[in-house]
Amino acid sequence: MVIPEPTIARLCSMYRFCEDAGVDAGRQVSSAALGRELGATESSIRKDISFLGETGRSGAGYGLGLLKKKIAAALGLSRRRRTCVVGLGSLGTALLEYERLGPAGFDMVAGFDASINRLETLRTSVKLYPAYEVSDVVRRERIEVGIIAVPAAAAREAADSLAAGGVQAIVNFAPVVVRPPRPGVVVRNVDMLNELRVVAAQSFLSDSAHTPLA
């Protein structure tokens, strides 16, 4: 099934919303309420949910428990996935130990860094390896998801090594756009600085909307 990327992203946010509801999984929620929660229009929420097949009468709202189950099934979110981080600077280390990954099915099994000194001084329960072993370790440990947190100049090579070992899903936090090393590999580029710029720009534009040009 072909599901557009913005829909996948919103369904993942909806999934988290269902998780957060916790014990209250029997609760019904309307598409309008989901839209407000996720910052999306009611009609786009309805359209997103239509990809899930039968989810209950939309007049009465969606049951959060059923919605969560349907999203997990459609997007394959209930599977566990062996995961690694390449690049153990401060951001990479934060991700290596990010406590929300495990409960969400991402088992952090390896960290890589080009600096042997870094590998020796970092205290973590995750197994660490030198960067030149990425492909071998990924293959041997059957790692499916790779997180890239290296400097920009090393990102392309990190992606190539991950893909060569068999990783099919990559999130790249290096400040450069990495394209899929080969067909069948999905790469998502996330730039933390860009997030700051976007919000600064939005704030600038909303200010200047109230300030007539001289």
Next chain:
Amino acid sequence: MVIPEPTIARLCSMYRFCEDAGVDAGRQVSSAALGRELGATESSIRKDISFLGETGRSGAGYGLGLLKKKIAAALGLSRRRRTCVVGLGSLGTALLEYERLGPAGFDMVAGFDASINRLETLRTSVKLYPAYEVSDVVRRERIEVGIIAVPAAAAREAADSLAAGGVQAIVNFAPVVVRPPRPGVVVRNVDMLNELRVVAAQSFLSDSAHTPLA
């Protein structure tokens, strides 16, 4: 001027692409090439650039130097902005010391944490304060941009305190959707776990596209 959020995000990515071109700022680039670079369609790139006014003949492509200047002017990206981080766990600390912020105009001037012990043991050149001082310090230090990296349960309060002090642009990394505490404040919610889920889902869907249902 009202510029849609996806356009703002793409223009910020384009701005980074122009920056990365560095010394080669005289280079011309076509909307097709920009689209490939940013993972967007050529027509959406053209539409984004149309918000910038006159940027040169699009037949010959856009000059990267001029494009960068136009984006900066339209989105207010050349200004410096005093910035702070609330929540100094591993992610917050990584952001506090993120070396790309300064060159991009975000001057990191304060960090906040609820744990006095954390404030005393963290070694950084940024000034640190207890969390209950957020509003006062933001006001006194004229901080414009706030980064939230606290646990989910504390995110709403952090946003309220930042807004009470006068912050108008907030990036929230806590795993909960924070809505603008009041009109005029812009909040961008970024969920690292969601990025992993989206890429895992995309990979799952592209696998199952090749595997006929039994």
